[in-house]
Amino acid sequence: MSCSDVVERRLRAVGLRVTAQRLAVGEALLHAADHRTAEEVQARLQVESAQPVSLATVYRTLHTLVEHRVVGHLDRGRGSAVYEWLDPQHPHHHALCVDCGVEVEIAPRLLERFGRAVMAESRFTPFLDHLALVGRCAACEAQTRSG
């Protein structure tokens, strides 16, 4: 199954019309190892794709895809927001150390348990497949305590 097929299936799965622009934007994010800003997505399409997409459409497409949880959206408050393809089969999260910047893996089990508890007690369904946690890794935390 090609990358294009992956995107197309995902679009249909959430009930969205399949357009050349949405496929292009989706593939740009699917191919990206890291996250991309809207402008980076568009720039990539200018170079690598036969389908140039206007920036307005990139924004509209990203917004739509985020709404349908096909892509994740992260706004760290500085400059542009970033987006990334979400794989329902492999949920992930961002646990970023404020001191050294390392990304730490968090056991999905913990997130699931937390999510269920929140749903049960707070009448809110958190999207934990793309949670952005900030904190300290073990090494930096130890250093903070000793120092």
Added chain:
Amino acid sequence: MSCSDVVERRLRAVGLRVTAQRLAVGEALLHAADHRTAEEVQARLQVESAQPVSLATVYRTLHTLVEHRVVGHLDRGRGSAVYEWLDPQHPHHHALCVDCGVEVEIAPRLLERFGRAVMAESRFTPFLDHLALVGRCAACEAQTRSG
């Protein structure tokens, strides 16, 4: 100890100069039950304070206070960023519905439990005193499932 004193002490504690504008901005956030945008802070000062502050200074002051962890910053990604006075004794969580934008209160107990579990099993110390969760409120989630 007056509210003004609370702000002043905090400013001095982090090594910042004490100015009428910083006191005013700090008090505006300290008095706010919820969080405020920069414009809301300024508007409040026009009405309630003898110290009007330019919007540029409000932004600069907020930025400075956030840097010194006196104030918390939250960017909903839509519209303006919001700020709030940080009180270590009263952690504040944000659970924002992606569909209707409502903010839902999450029981602090759940976050504490989650934080302890993460620390114990994942060697990461999450900062949960100002966590921003994204998801759907009960109403929008029900609508999504039925629709």
Added chain:
DNA sequence: CTTATTGCAAAAGATTTGCACTCCA
């Protein structure tokens, strides 16, 4: 066919910045 989607360009905001002046430490 019917309605959603797109492109273009202009608009809308939110936040920042240059510069001269003011005030805290």
Added chain:
DNA sequence: TGGAGTGCAAATCTTTTGCAATAAG
């Protein structure tokens, strides 16, 4: 007194929107 802080207005920058044309289902 010196350097940080402030006001004003213009500038920047990201994201949104109106409208006519186009394309998906």
